[in-house]
Amino acid sequence: MEILLALLFGVLLAAAVYLLLARSVLRIIIGLLLLSNAANIAIIGAGRVLGTAPPLVAPGAEALAASASNPLPQALVLTAIVISFGLTAFFLVLAYAIWRSEATLDGEALRLAEPPLLPSTDPALAAQAEPAAQGRGSALPEREGA
Amino acid sequence: MAGPCMSHSLWLVPLLPLLAVPATALLLRARPAAAPWVALLPAMLCVLVARLPLGTTVELDWLPSLGIALALRIDGLSRLMALLITGIGAGVFLYASAYLKGHPLLHRFMAVLMLFMAAMLGAVLADDLILLVVFWELTGLASFMLIGFDAHRAEARKSAQQGLLITVGGGLAMLAGLLVMGTAGGSFRISALLAAPEALLAHPALSWIIVLVAIGCFAKSAQWPLHSWLPNAMTAPAPVSAYLHSATMVKLGVYLLARLHPAFQEVALWQGLLTGFGGATMVTGALLALRERDLKRKLAWSTVVALGTLVTLIGLEGPLAATAAVVFLLVHALYKAPLFLVSGILDKKAGTRDAMVLRGLLRAMPLTALAAALAGLSMAGAPGFIGYMAKDLLFTVQLGVPGLLPVVALVVNAAMVVVAGVVAARPFLGRRMPSPAPVKDPPLAMLAAPMLLALLGLGFGLAPWLISGWLIEPAAAAIFGRPTGISLGEKQASQTIYYLSQAAIGAGVVTYLAWHRLQPRLAQQAWLDAYGPDAAYGRLLRGVAGLAVALTRLVQGGSLRRYLALSTVLTFGGAGALLLLQGGLALPAEVAGPAVPQLLLVLLIVAGAVGACLARLLLAQLMAAGLVGFGVGILFLTLGAADLAFTQFTVEVITLVLLVAILARLPFRSLDARLPRERRRDAAIALAAGMVGMLTLLAVQSVPFNNAIAAWMAEASVPQAKGRNVVNVILVDFRALDTMGEIAVLMIAAMAGAVLFRRLRSLEGRR
Numbered sequence A: 001m002e003i004l005l006a007l008l009f010g011v012l013l014a015a016a017v018y019l020l021l022a023r024s025v026l027r028i029i030i031g032l033l034l035l036s037n038a039a040n041i042a043i044i045g046a047g048r049v050l051g052t053a054p055p056l057v058a059p060g061a062e063a064l065a066a067s068a069s070n071p072l073p074q075a076l077v078l079t080a081i082v083i084s085f086g087l088t089a090f091f092l093v094l095a096y097a098i099w100r101s102e103a104t105l106d107g108e109a110l111r112l113a114e115p116p117l118l119p120s121t122d123p124a125l126a127a128q129a130e131p132a133a134q135g136r137g138s139a140l141p142e143r144e145g146a
Numbered sequence B: 001m002a003g004p005c006m007s008h009s010l011w012l013v014p015l016l017p018l019l020a021v022p023a024t025a026l027l028l029r030a031r032p033a034a035a036p037w038v039a040l041l042p043a044m045l046c047v048l049v050a051r052l053p054l055g056t057t058v059e060l061d062w063l064p065s066l067g068i069a070l071a072l073r074i075d076g077l078s079r080l081m082a083l084l085i086t087g088i089g090a091g092v093f094l095y096a097s098a099y100l101k102g103h104p105l106l107h108r109f110m111a112v113l114m115l116f117m118a119a120m121l122g123a124v125l126a127d128d129l130i131l132l133v134v135f136w137e138l139t140g141l142a143s144f145m146l147i148g149f150d151a152h153r154a155e156a157r158k159s160a161q162q163g164l165l166i167t168v169g170g171g172l173a174m175l176a177g178l179l180v181m182g183t184a185g186g187s188f189r190i191s192a193l194l195a196a197p198e199a200l201l202a203h204p205a206l207s208w209i210i211v212l213v214a215i216g217c218f219a220k221s222a223q224w225p226l227h228s229w230l231p232n233a234m235t236a237p238a239p240v241s242a243y244l245h246s247a248t249m250v251k252l253g254v255y256l257l258a259r260l261h262p263a264f265q266e267v268a269l270w271q272g273l274l275t276g277f278g279g280a281t282m283v284t285g286a287l288l289a290l291r292e293r294d295l296k297r298k299l300a301w302s303t304v305v306a307l308g309t310l311v312t313l314i315g316l317e318g319p320l321a322a323t324a325a326v327v328f329l330l331v332h333a334l335y336k337a338p339l340f341l342v343s344g345i346l347d348k349k350a351g352t353r354d355a356m357v358l359r360g361l362l363r364a365m366p367l368t369a370l371a372a373a374l375a376g377l378s379m380a381g382a383p384g385f386i387g388y389m390a391k392d393l394l395f396t397v398q399l400g401v402p403g404l405l406p407v408v409a410l411v412v413n414a415a416m417v418v419v420a421g422v423v424a425a426r427p428f429l430g431r432r433m434p435s436p437a438p439v440k441d442p443p444l445a446m447l448a449a450p451m452l453l454a455l456l457g458l459g460f461g462l463a464p465w466l467i468s469g470w471l472i473e474p475a476a477a478a479i480f481g482r483p484t485g486i487s488l489g490e491k492q493a494s495q496t497i498y499y500l501s502q503a504a505i506g507a508g509v510v511t512y513l514a515w516h517r518l519q520p521r522l523a524q525q526a527w528l529d530a531y532g533p534d535a536a537y538g539r540l541l542r543g544v545a546g547l548a549v550a551l552t553r554l555v556q557g558g559s560l561r562r563y564l565a566l567s568t569v570l571t572f573g574g575a576g577a578l579l580l581l582q583g584g585l586a587l588p589a590e591v592a593g594p595a596v597p598q599l600l601l602v603l604l605i606v607a608g609a610v611g612a613c614l615a616r617l618l619l620a621q622l623m624a625a626g627l628v629g630f631g632v633g634i635l636f637l638t639l640g641a642a643d644l645a646f647t648q649f650t651v652e653v654i655t656l657v658l659l660v661a662i663l664a665r666l667p668f669r670s671l672d673a674r675l676p677r678e679r680r681r682d683a684a685i686a687l688a689a690g691m692v693g694m695l696t697l698l699a700v701q702s703v704p705f706n707n708a709i710a711a712w713m714a715e716a717s718v719p720q721a722k723g724r725n726v727v728n729v730i731l732v733d734f735r736a737l738d739t740m741g742e743i744a745v746l747m748i749a750a751m752a753g754a755v756l757f758r759r760l761r762s763l764e765g766r767r
Helices: A002-020 A025-046 A071-102 A123-129 B004-030 B032-051 B076-099 B106-125 B129-147 B154-185 B190-195 B198-202 B206-220 B229-235 B238-247 B251-264 B268-291 B295-315 B319-350 B366-380 B386-399 B405-425 B444-462 B465-480 B495-513 B515-523 B533-555 B560-581 B596-614 B618-638 B642-663 B676-702 B708-721 B726-734 B736-766
Strands: B057-063 B068-073
Touching: A002 A025, A002 B560, A002 B596, A002 B676, A025 A071, A025 B596, A025 B618, A025 B642, A025 B676, A071 B642, A071 B708, A071 B726, A071 B736, B004 B032, B004 B057, B004 B068, B004 B106, B032 B076, B032 B106, B068 B106, B068 B129, B076 B106, B076 B238, B076 B251, B076 B319, B076 B444, B076 B465, B106 B129, B106 B238, B106 B251, B129 B154, B129 B190, B129 B229, B129 B238, B129 B251, B154 B190, B154 B198, B154 B206, B154 B229, B190 B251, B198 B206, B198 B251, B206 B251, B206 B268, B229 B238, B229 B295, B238 B295, B238 B319, B251 B268, B251 B295, B251 B319, B251 B465, B268 B295, B268 B405, B268 B515, B295 B319, B295 B386, B295 B405, B319 B366, B319 B386, B319 B405, B319 B444, B319 B465, B366 B386, B366 B405, B366 B444, B386 B405, B386 B444, B386 B495, B405 B495, B405 B515, B444 B465, B495 B515, B560 B676, B596 B618, B618 B642, B642 B726, B708 B726, B726 B736
Parallel strands: none
Antiparallel strands: B057 B068
């Protein structure tokens, strides 16, 4: 069963990465959904499939039966599911806000926080910032301001 | 006199100026008129240093576990340096108080100058390699602040940066060299290393030590090809040029070479490096000195020549070479500092430093002319001056060496005669230059230092016995490693050498007379600028900046996809590489294989994932993603994770509701605007990431399982937490803090969403 879970993890991960690399913000959200599922599968897989009975202590018993599944990864995944739900919900609102204010969902067009071009790549600006260090052998430096 | 009290006063030498730094700043900010009195401190220290008995050592533990101590020691060489630092320092402080009179930042200038003096004294007195480095770098920092003192001028900032980068870069190499040296020699104490250098000399890393230390010293002492910062540093005010960039700081590299010379003097690499680079520096400096017409830059080039000469002399063997080095070190400080101060006076009073323009000022400023003449004669090596003695020793040592050095020495000496003439004589002779304001001698405070230092050059020349046994011999002995037995004033040169030196001086005088015709020709040689180290430095800086821009554009181009692709490739590439290194494929041992329904379920999930990737309509994509979510939920159910399954189902439903609620307001088509080429590339990245992820998980599963924590939780759930659902007990009890964090995340997400919505509403309200 572990091998099957690993295979499934690989497939979900690949699908999630493929969607995350897309330009559309909506596709990125779908990718996030798949990614959280992939992560949960990975946690369950890494916790091994020790048994398939729910981890409930039978009435009268003091401890779990040997056939019970591993409770710890389940608890971790439970937390993860809820958190990824919060993330998805926030992303959805964000996507909606982007759409309302920018009228586009193309990730490449969303560059409000990025300068269109780095200033120093402009040759004119670069020349201005760094006066060429050519010879001053014959030219006199300006007077020192004393 | 040599009691413990006296030896402890060695601490005062670097400590007093260090403590005086804030005091100077505060005092002079409140009372700028008190500036001349600051010069009293270096004068007092000068007397103190002169009275300290040689060999005095003081020591405090610093890092005893590493064998590093705050150790100071004074011997002949460090006493000569300390006397120069404090003596010339006193004159320079006095001069600066007049030169910068009325300057709003006078207090800062004087404080930094004081800091420099403290650092310099610490560096020459340190007996510990690490302590030496600390003070050494502190001098570089002070130099940076002083070169860039007129910070509003771009040229000053650029020169300050250049000086800092070159000397600190060299200092880093030196630090590495000194660390290896201390480890190899078994001690960080300089005196201990010099007393027993056998382990050091036998160490396999000896060549590295020598090269690294030499790089640091060459950068500090402006040796070719690291010299270009020194002439550029002439943008600093004249007192800085006189003090830091001719008399003291640039001598620090020379000092360390001389200090370590007793240990390395037999090593061929050491001799070759010092004479080779020293010689190259001499030639470069002499050529460029002839070409320069700005007085200060001209003097700077001649300083480069002097530093090259000193390094060469240290690289040569024998007691005479050591003596020549010491005498020339002293002589150079005594004539170069006054000449720099005079150039500052000329600049201030006549309004220019152009040697072509400055003419005929003898009548206008006779005292300045006298000081300049005295210093210039010493520089040219006129009989009666101590410069004559230095020339005598220099020629005797340099002309006795086989190879190119004698020729270099003769040519360079002729060039120095020219520089002395142009700087010290030409501005005062000839027809009076036109000047807008009347030109006259400066106040006494500015005249005292150049005059006194130049007079010392004459006095020591007439009465060499004053310093011979007391100052020169102990310093030379420190370089040579044992007493030299040479006393100053004995004539050293043979008759042939004497005539050769006279010929060089004659050639210099002739060249001086023709200099105003020679200089424009030299200035036309543009290739000297285009291919010199200064241009290389500029190209290097621009190259580094260009590389930074290119790198930034590569990793931070502003494209989200690029960031994601890069981080995915790096993460999974790294994980994949690690996996390959650790043995690649590993298959876990399974308790049980999958059942048929589970297999079908996985197939369904895979179909959903593939569908989510390929679907064109948003709705179809959502359905595919829902297939994955519900499928995974059912899979959890088959694995005995009932709580998980229920949570998953709930979340899937709410997510779906949310998606529909919001997506109904968005364009329904989820366009994949990628080009086919981009899609293929992304698919390749995704497949590789999936592959690596799967293999990693398999590798994780193949490791023997440690179930201790979960087993303990399964045991403790009922007796300790009174709960039969172990997953729930973990969530609300064993790992309750996690759950609280989870709730917090949910809250924050909800609040952030609410804020976004409100912002949207207000935006729309404004429309």
